[in-house]
Amino acid sequence: MEEQQQHKRRKRYKGTHPRKFSEKYKELNPEKYQDDVKKIIGQGKTPAGMHISIMVQEILDFLQIQPGQVGYDATLGYGGHTRRMLECLHGQGHMYATDVDPIESEKTKKRLAELGFGEDILTIRRMNFSEIDKVADEKFDFVLADLGVSSMQIDNPERGFTFKQDGPLDLRLDPTSGTSAAQRLRELDEDELVGLLVENSDEPYAQCIASEIMRTFARGETIDTTRQLYDAIARALSFLPKSEQKDMVKKSCQRCFQALRIDVNSEFEVLYAFLEKLPTVLKPGGRVAILTFHSGEDRLVKKAFKQGVRDGVYREAARDVVRPSAQECYQNPRAHSTKMRWAIKA
Numbered sequence: 001m002e003e004q005q006q007h008k009r010r011k012r013y014k015g016t017h018p019r020k021f022s023e024k025y026k027e028l029n030p031e032k033y034q035d036d037v038k039k040i041i042g043q044g045k046t047p048a049g050m051h052i053s054i055m056v057q058e059i060l061d062f063l064q065i066q067p068g069q070v071g072y073d074a075t076l077g078y079g080g081h082t083r084r085m086l087e088c089l090h091g092q093g094h095m096y097a098t099d100v101d102p103i104e105s106e107k108t109k110k111r112l113a114e115l116g117f118g119e120d121i122l123t124i125r126r127m128n129f130s131e132i133d134k135v136a137d138e139k140f141d142f143v144l145a146d147l148g149v150s151s152m153q154i155d156n157p158e159r160g161f162t163f164k165q166d167g168p169l170d171l172r173l174d175p176t177s178g179t180s181a182a183q184r185l186r187e188l189d190e191d192e193l194v195g196l197l198v199e200n201s202d203e204p205y206a207q208c209i210a211s212e213i214m215r216t217f218a219r220g221e222t223i224d225t226t227r228q229l230y231d232a233i234a235r236a237l238s239f240l241p242k243s244e245q246k247d248m249v250k251k252s253c254q255r256c257f258q259a260l261r262i263d264v265n266s267e268f269e270v271l272y273a274f275l276e277k278l279p280t281v282l283k284p285g286g287r288v289a290i291l292t293f294h295s296g297e298d299r300l301v302k303k304a305f306k307q308g309v310r311d312g313v314y315r316e317a318a319r320d321v322v323r324p325s326a327q328e329c330y331q332n333p334r335a336h337s338t339k340m341r342w343a344i345k346a
């Protein structure tokens, strides 16, 4: 009898085109694999362990940073903006930077120290920017806030910010405190959930989505992962014509994830507190630039700056938003929704 040859499937080598976040070891070590990282950025993508800073030149042009000044970056993230602002100080002056994220802040602190920006010139605090009045004992010549989430947070499925990969439905910027999005969903009733989706993200299908989420819980099923929430949203929108469904589900997912993120991180409340205290920490003539990523944030900033000019707190404020160039949006699609506003203290 002929010996049967058993076909053995060759094990797929995952190093060349990894799909999973955890396998992207080159992107997660940008200092070590600089050439690979440059190639990825050149393709208009953000490497997994990195964040590409947005509107850097527009921000620097406006802030007009001089050696010897004192500055504050409210949203450290990957430290890209902080680094560029520090370079403008030419070793004289000081910068403070805050972030609530304990995971990424530590890595950024180490990375910036290795680049020569140690504690003599940069103080990094793990703090919410709503406590802007407690960051330093001195006032600032310039302040930057680049709101929202970093690419590192979005891309890491363990953090639960993306529906593109499965992970725990968390969405907290600081996963060590507060309530996860999964827990929040269990706490809300249907009307509260509709309100959250409409107020935070103008979700047009808020009622159908909230009803489907409640039905899911009533069946005894859970929504503890990003995939489970995606599936519930897809079921809620299954009445739409097949040709539109995929696109509509994606857009609703983006809005619903954003709405939940705003809620679990109290994003409007902390931004409001930041804007209210901001004039008290700026020196006369001090400059502030804020990057926002959705209309709710932009409305708050616009209103605060306008009111500040009316009250004589600010000498001047941006009349219109400043947008990233078409070239920047092409090179970094995450810049598309960015709006920058600025103000100068009286």
Ligand SMILES: C[S@@+](CC[C@H](N)C(=O)[O-])C[C@H]1O[C@@H](n2cnc3c(N)ncnc32)[C@H](O)[C@@H]1O
Pocket: 051, 052, 053, 054, 074, 075, 076, 077, 078, 079, 080, 081, 082, 098, 099, 100, 101, 104, 127, 128, 129, 130, 146, 147, 148, 149, 150, 151, 173, 270
């Ligand atoms: C868009 S990223 C900043 C990226 C940074 N400008 C850079 O160039 O790498 C926003 C960062 O702000 C942080 N953040 C968001 N809300 C915050 C808050 N209320 N207080 C402090 N940090 C906050 C996030 O954790 C995230 O790291």
